Amino acid sequence: MYAVKSVAGAMGLGLIGFYLGLGIVAVLRWLFGYPDPWGGEINIIGGWVLGVFLWLMGIGMWGMWGREWFGLKTYQRNLPGWQRYFTFNTDHKVIGIQYLVTFMVVFFLAGALAMLMRAELAQSGNQFLSNSQYNGTMGLHGILMVAVAVAAVIGGIGNYAVPLMIGAQDMAFPRLNALTFWLVPPVAVGLLATPFLGGIEHGWTAYPPLSVFTNSSQVLFSLSIITFGLTSILGALNFIVTIIYMRAPGLTWGRLPIFVWSMFATSWIALLYTQGFAAALLLILLDRLGFSFFEASTGGDPLLYQHVFWFYSHPAVYIMVLPGFGLALEIIAHFSRKPLFAYKYAVAAFLGILGLSGVVWAHHMFTSGMPNYLHGPFLVATELISIPTGLIFLSALGTIWLGRLWLKPPMLFALAVIFNFACGGVTGIFLADVPTDIHLQDTYFVVAHFHYTIVGGEIFALFAAIYYYFPKMTGRMYSERLAKLHFWWMFIGFNATFFLMHLPGIKGMNRRIADFQSELDPLNLTISLAAFLLGASFLVFIWNMVYSWVRGPVAEANPWQVRTLEWQTTSPPPHENFPAPPVVRGGPYDYGVPGSIHATFPSAPSAGFAGAPAGGGQ
Amino acid sequence: MRKPMQTGLIVAAILAVLTITEYLFATHVGDDLVRFLGITVSALGKAVLIIYYFMHIYRLWRPQEAH
Amino acid sequence: MALATAHHEAAHAPAHNHLAINRAGLWLFFFSETILFGLLLSARFYLEGIHREELNQALGLLITVILLLSSVTAYTAETAIEHDNKKVASWYLFFTIVLGLIFAGGVAYEWSIAHFHRSESFGSIFFTMTGIHATHVITGVFMLILVWAQALRGRYSSKNPWAVSAVVMYWHFVDVVWVFYYPALYLTK
Ligand code: HEM
Numbered sequence A: 001m002y003a004v005k006s007v008a009g010a011m012g013l014g015l016i017g018f019y020l021g022l023g024i025v026a027v028l029r030w031l032f033g034y035p036d037p038w039g040g041e042i043n044i045i046g047g048w049v050l051g052v053f054l055w056l057m058g059i060g061m062w063g064m065w066g067r068e069w070f071g072l073k074t075y076q077r078n079l080p081g082w083q084r085y086f087t088f089n090t091d092h093k094v095i096g097i098q099y100l101v102t103f104m105v106v107f108f109l110a111g112a113l114a115m116l117m118r119a120e121l122a123q124s125g126n127q128f129l130s131n132s133q134y135n136g137t138m139g140l141h142g143i144l145m146v147a148v149a150v151a152a153v154i155g156g157i158g159n160y161a162v163p164l165m166i167g168a169q170d171m172a173f174p175r176l177n178a179l180t181f182w183l184v185p186p187v188a189v190g191l192l193a194t195p196f197l198g199g200i201e202h203g204w205t206a207y208p209p210l211s212v213f214t215n216s217s218q219v220l221f222s223l224s225i226i227t228f229g230l231t232s233i234l235g236a237l238n239f240i241v242t243i244i245y246m247r248a249p250g251l252t253w254g255r256l257p258i259f260v261w262s263m264f265a266t267s268w269i270a271l272l273y274t275q276g277f278a279a280a281l282l283l284i285l286l287d288r289l290g291f292s293f294f295e296a297s298t299g300g301d302p303l304l305y306q307h308v309f310w311f312y313s314h315p316a317v318y319i320m321v322l323p324g325f326g327l328a329l330e331i332i333a334h335f336s337r338k339p340l341f342a343y344k345y346a347v348a349a350f351l352g353i354l355g356l357s358g359v360v361w362a363h364h365m366f367t368s369g370m371p372n373y374l375h376g377p378f379l380v381a382t383e384l385i386s387i388p389t390g391l392i393f394l395s396a397l398g399t400i401w402l403g404r405l406w407l408k409p410p411m412l413f414a415l416a417v418i419f420n421f422a423c424g425g426v427t428g429i430f431l432a433d434v435p436t437d438i439h440l441q442d443t444y445f446v447v448a449h450f451h452y453t454i455v456g457g458e459i460f461a462l463f464a465a466i467y468y469y470f471p472k473m474t475g476r477m478y479s480e481r482l483a484k485l486h487f488w489w490m491f492i493g494f495n496a497t498f499f500l501m502h503l504p505g506i507k508g509m510n511r512r513i514a515d516f517q518s519e520l521d522p523l524n525l526t527i528s529l530a531a532f533l534l535g536a537s538f539l540v541f542i543w544n545m546v547y548s549w550v551r552g553p554v555a556e557a558n559p560w561q562v563r564t565l566e567w568q569t570t571s572p573p574p575h576e577n578f579p580a581p582p583v584v585r586g587g588p589y590d591y592g593v594p595g596s597i598h599a600t601f602p603s604a605p606s607a608g609f610a611g612a613p614a615g616g617g618q
Numbered sequence B: 001m002r003k004p005m006q007t008g009l010i011v012a013a014i015l016a017v018l019t020i021t022e023y024l025f026a027t028h029v030g031d032d033l034v035r036f037l038g039i040t041v042s043a044l045g046k047a048v049l050i051i052y053y054f055m056h057i058y059r060l061w062r063p064q065e066a067h
Numbered sequence C: 001m002a003l004a005t006a007h008h009e010a011a012h013a014p015a016h017n018h019l020a021i022n023r024a025g026l027w028l029f030f031f032s033e034t035i036l037f038g039l040l041l042s043a044r045f046y047l048e049g050i051h052r053e054e055l056n057q058a059l060g061l062l063i064t065v066i067l068l069l070s071s072v073t074a075y076t077a078e079t080a081i082e083h084d085n086k087k088v089a090s091w092y093l094f095f096t097i098v099l100g101l102i103f104a105g106g107v108a109y110e111w112s113i114a115h116f117h118r119s120e121s122f123g124s125i126f127f128t129m130t131g132i133h134a135t136h137v138i139t140g141v142f143m144l145i146l147v148w149a150q151a152l153r154g155r156y157s158s159k160n161p162w163a164v165s166a167v168v169m170y171w172h173f174v175d176v177v178w179v180f181y182y183p184a185l186y187l188t189k
């Protein structure tokens, strides 16, 4: 088993690197005459850097990449079967599935933490967790879910589908692509190790001064997130270059599937803004080492952190939701069997959100004590974003209108995205208006808002995409009945949990605190029960996926009768994606337009694909 | 390679002049606004020169160009 | 378990596109880094306004000139490779490395004589900005050394200039950052 040996070896190298890094920093500190060479956190930083580097080299980067730096010949091991997924594989389809499976596992882990939190919150007072254990659980849940939201759709679905949709053989930088995935395991290890150093006490936002004074798990948190930021940035870079340079002949910008457009806009946001999170956490690390960026008594300012942090983290919500919108529009168009309504406006909306996303961050800071004159501009800028968001809704609703809806599981989830995000967007307005926000800030109303947008908007789209691409990825079909059961179960559980969560929020129940006023007991018990209902729905999903992947009936190449390129090849596609390079002749959504063709394969032996059957399934 | 080297040296000379200008603005100009403008404009000029002539940013939108 | 020697960079992109693809990727990386450096620059003015502690002006001017000069030598190296002038290219890569090391030494010296401490806010800003920049310089020196070692063996030519171009572009980028950091740290009131 080469794969097992290679992973074990890389882990060994990573550990050696970690201890070596600790030691090197200690020696340096000793040389410079510090009294405590094993000073602690700075050693961890050195260990992390060297450990991650050697881990990457061990997992296969040395053979495929590192050797080149020294003028040696590079080589790649092409392993068969499941072993592909455990090596430094550069095939975008392998990487997509690696991302997807990894982040589904993380999603369920973080979900289990949420169940634990709801168990604690079912009643006022402390039952299962001490206050600091609750904080650690909540912080870990938050940051793991943020990681899932940032990487599952982009890294999983994006990697898998974008090169196929644009008729390319792979991403522009395949080795870089593999590198971004193999940076994820150290991040996961780093974050999951935080409970052993005392737990993340400061939530996913890591505000100082707490994050400067708290236990050393902060250091692991910061290092992991900085590394994760690198993954995001390099991945985004790869998508932008791929979409610009690797499109099949004839695939003009005006014919690009809308999901590819959404990935393009998202990637620019990730490329430019992710540095903010990394910079903010870097400054926290430095402050922990005796700098004074955020220490007011020596001229620092804690608000600086919030500015830098939200400079990334507001755009980050669009990194999360834009690919979700793209998937929803994509699926709605195919399953309504209609051209996508107002395609150009939808593209303009994605680009508009890209433009506006960087100028609204301080709406998270209305109660922070920042200067009052900033309130107005950030209020207005935030509400301006509803214009492009509205255009996306326009496009979705216009496509559904008089369409021939084919209510398969992907379509159900895509329609739910539209419904849920409407709720999340409306609550966003109350949070963007300063007078209401001053009351609602830091309450469960905010928690309800962002779960409606992220879970309702993005995670539902992720499930839509999984049900959409499962046959393509695995070559097998899942049980449609179980998928529909999962949909209704999750939809009802989700709306029950998070709709109810607005109510204690309006009554002033604070987020991030293990205890609350006992008048809110009945409400919180109901929310907890609804949350358990929601959590249980995923068991159906897991069973359906695992069983179908192994035992499911063999899927057709194009089970949904869809016109875009990824469906014009076998399920799963061959290593080089298409039997022959495609040439694009028309738009991807021209269902029912007589004589329309999306793509042909001129050099293929048989004439190739000639447009979707009119009328589609049923 | 005569011609590109000439360009390089001319750019280097302008960079030197701008650096001196910048320094003199900082040490000899009292008015805050004028000093700020002088320094910023010199720095921007240097950056543009390096980005255009040394980093050849125009090759981005002329990919077929032979060096 | 085949052992293939080829890695397929930019699989299926038309061959003439490879250089353009690599170049675009590198520029995107610069855009992203620009935000990082820009955020630190903004933090400097956010915390301290235009206030500044006393610094060694002669040293500041000197290392600035040295870094600009290293950009000129790097430019010469790239131009030489593009004209298949391998000897000149190797020499100028070497000069660039030396100038880069002198710059880093200058920063280290400035650190050792600074009369402020990292626990004051100007110290925080100064050490962080120069530190992150110097980290990029050192990284650049490492990459220059790797490329130089290959250049000495004659591996690059006008047909295969990318590694030299890339490391030189990176070097210029680091220089551009200093073009803004120098006045922000040394030339405010
Ligand atoms: C319709 C447009 C939206 C508006 C007007 C809006 C507005 C806001 C405002 C003003 C806040 C700050 C609340 C507070 O802390 O007092 C907030 C919080 C939040 N929003 Fe939104 N939002 C919108 C869409 C989204 C989307 C699309 C996402 C994610 C996909 C999202 C995710 C979040 C998150 C994660 C927070 C809480 C961050 C935290 O404090 O931990 N929002 N939103």
Ligand SMILES: [Cu+2]
Pocket (backbone or CB within 6 Å): A313, A314, A317, A360, A361, A363, A364
């Ligand atoms: Cu926001």
